[in-house]
Amino acid sequence: MSEEFDVIVIGAGPAGENVIARAARGGLTAAIVEESLVGGECSYFACIPSKALLRPVELAGEAARAPGLSPGPIDAAAVLARRDEVVSHLDDTRAAGALKTVPATLYRGRGRIAGPKQVEVALTDGGTALIRARHAVVLATGSTPIVPPIPGLAEAEPWTSHEVTAVRTVPRRFAVLGGGAVACEMAQALHGLGATETTMILRGGSPLRRMEPFAGRLVADAFTASGIGMRTNTQVTKVERPVRNGEVTIHLTDGPPVVADELLVATGRVAATADLGVEAAGLVPGEPVEVDDSMRATGVEGGWLYAVSDVSGRNLLTHMGKYQARLCGDVLVARAKGQPEDLPGMRDTATRYGAPQVVFTDPQIGTVGLTEEEARSAGYHVRAVEYDLGAVSGAYLREPGYQGRAKAVVDEARQVLLGVTFAGPGVAELVHSATIAVTAEVPLERLWHAVPSFPTVSEVWLRLLETYGL
Template identity: 65%
Template sequence: MQSTDVDVIVIGAGPAGENVAGRVVRGGLSCAVVEEHLAGGECSYYACIPSKALLRPMELAAEVRRVPGLELGPVDPAAVLARRDEAVSGLNDGGQVDWIEKLPATLLRGRGRLAGPRLVDVTALDGTVTRLRARHAVVLATGSVPVLPPVPGLAEARPWLSRDATTVRRVPARLAVLGGGVVACEMGQALHALGARETTLLVRGSGLLGRMEPFAGDLLADSMRAAGIDVRLGAEVTRVERDADPVVVHLADGSAIEADELLVATGRRPAVDDLGLEAVGLADGGPVRVDDSMRVPGVDWLYAVGDLNGRNLLTHMGKYQARVCGDVVVARAKGRPDDLPALRDTSDGRGAPQVVFTDPQVCAVGRTEHAARADGFDVRTVEYDLGRVSGAYLRGDGYTGRAKAVIDERRRVLLGVTFAGPAVAELLHAATVAVTAEVPLDTLWHAVPAFPTVSEIWLRLLEEYGL
């Protein structure tokens, strides 16, 4: 067995792992990065990037349809898929490998597994094992994997998971989607626009995007139905059959759906399988719990960032945690203060910003009304129709949407903001700043929105509040 000493070992070369490596090298430490599959991770090749490449044509088509005087021909699926392939570099991670090596950091291809305190064994495809020893820290950044619900016959029916949807080569004419969250909604709409003429969304709950404000899911469901997608709420799948083709999905109400493919998008879980957690006295199974410095309590050299720690399954939040973690590791390695404000994760507790790139777009930051009340805040909410904002008219006919602000009445600051409407993602960062910095409403009143833009929604929400 080969053996190598290094300051910091990072297991996982996705966006979170790469950011840890970048920060520790910048801080003067040596770093080894272990990756079993593609450097760049799930987001770069199978999630954020390809899904948005598939969704962008749908968004532009909707924009064009709203503006009189513009005409749009049919979407060319082959061209869209080719653009998707370009966006993911044809699943070639050479560019990401170059970036890691130029930090400089050492990239090891293989399965990384904890072997004891500060020890990681890396098993390459040829079975060769390299033992890495960390002088200061080991950082786990292995992400998450899809969850397959225990429905009889589902696993045997060879369902699509998220990777199958984003790497699709041939769009099925009939598509069934199990789930009502972000992946289900985004990929259901994208594949429908690309040729899945019969698309059925089977949602167990009472609405789409169940973790967001209810109005957002309602607007999205209306849009989907108007586009010809069959959205079935309260749908309970009892069994799935697939001897050959098609796949048949049986529901509790006695009905059945036939489809060429079934996409299962019912959530993800931390990728802790065969990570060797038991070798360092940790339970194997759930998220790897960490404190606000991303360190595992009771194990002073072990850290976990991104989906693996269960705090927030969003790429940008994993990258944020990674920046905190990398800087903390450097500070502790060099004997510097490790309790500065920038060295603690405070954003996850407030409610992370998130964008759902559907039509209409849905985005939110902070707490929903339900979450704020559950947390004991003195809550007041205000809502406003985005279509009534002056700038909305210029975005085209039929511009509809809604905004909602959740306010802490005692302190008169925003606890959360949700937007649903065309292109509202560009409104989100202003809300993120206001929520994170806890800007008083009386101060926010003096942040004047430009006319005529949809950002005038801020003025209207504050007027609804009474300012």
């Protein structure tokens, strides 16, 4: 006979952990299934290790620009050792142990939907287990990197975010295919840690094309100044790697090929639903699971299936997945107990405002909400204002010649912010204030009375509003 729980979660990353924590807090019994490390991709092969690799590079850059300081070379071995420490040496004993205090039952193995409210687990140590949910099954399996169907690319065994954040030896020649956050962060991290020939390969003219144009330009200028090569407006036609672990040759539509010791492919991710048995729920394997604002899968008879984080396709950011997971867990408790389940905190409203995001390069990029182009395309009557961050006293004091920019996109009809972007050293800590202003739809006339401290970079808020005309 199968074991039975109120809620079963497939995927023990940050989102899955938050679902069961909220469900258990509400008195529901929970099981969680994980075939890899408890804690998920973010904890071991994405957000956490990448920031550990980037932090020394950022500090060295800031120190080099500060009068009176002269940083020496970065000790790559020490940085990699610190990276190993923050990912617990890829040992999830502590994370798995924490599940017992939730409490939740951990099944180690590959989970698949076997029917309505049923999950079959191919156990890591052999055999199978069939478990059943009284109320809901939640998918929290995240996403997997996309490797484009370019001749020779898969055979060349390129790195993805998984391999690059777990790097043991920094390659001398490093090529990066892509221009998004992962591509930019890892290009700068490995270049700062000792790669002497780093080349980014971009389909467009600059990185970070989904953000405000000045963000990509500032990052590209900083990369070029540091010696990172940029092959722009080009595409890969073929990849060759005759000898395993040997050099890789990347042929492009124009110009000479790029020759490297390792190639990182960072061209996007896809929802990890290919082998979850979602067809048993009437869904399409390999596609995101469409959900409503309570994170319940749409079109599934009986309403027993939910999906949070990357697998829902709503937003591929860890903090958004955790947000969705918290509200999902609360919804599950309310629905199981027949309590009100339509409270404001039980619906995903943050997605429609635009999720906050930080690109942890030097300079950093922080953004929330819509870009000017996105806002106009959505039909808003928009006015956008920009300000030179280097002209703010707090920024000037950080370092001479501070290079940065800020932009606010205003809905003229309602006099509220639709989006804000900051670009410059250390701007990550400005993003949450912007997130509050955007998601709370704070009227500009009220925002004017939120006085920034002097002399801080936050004074840019005053300058943006003055530029607007307040």
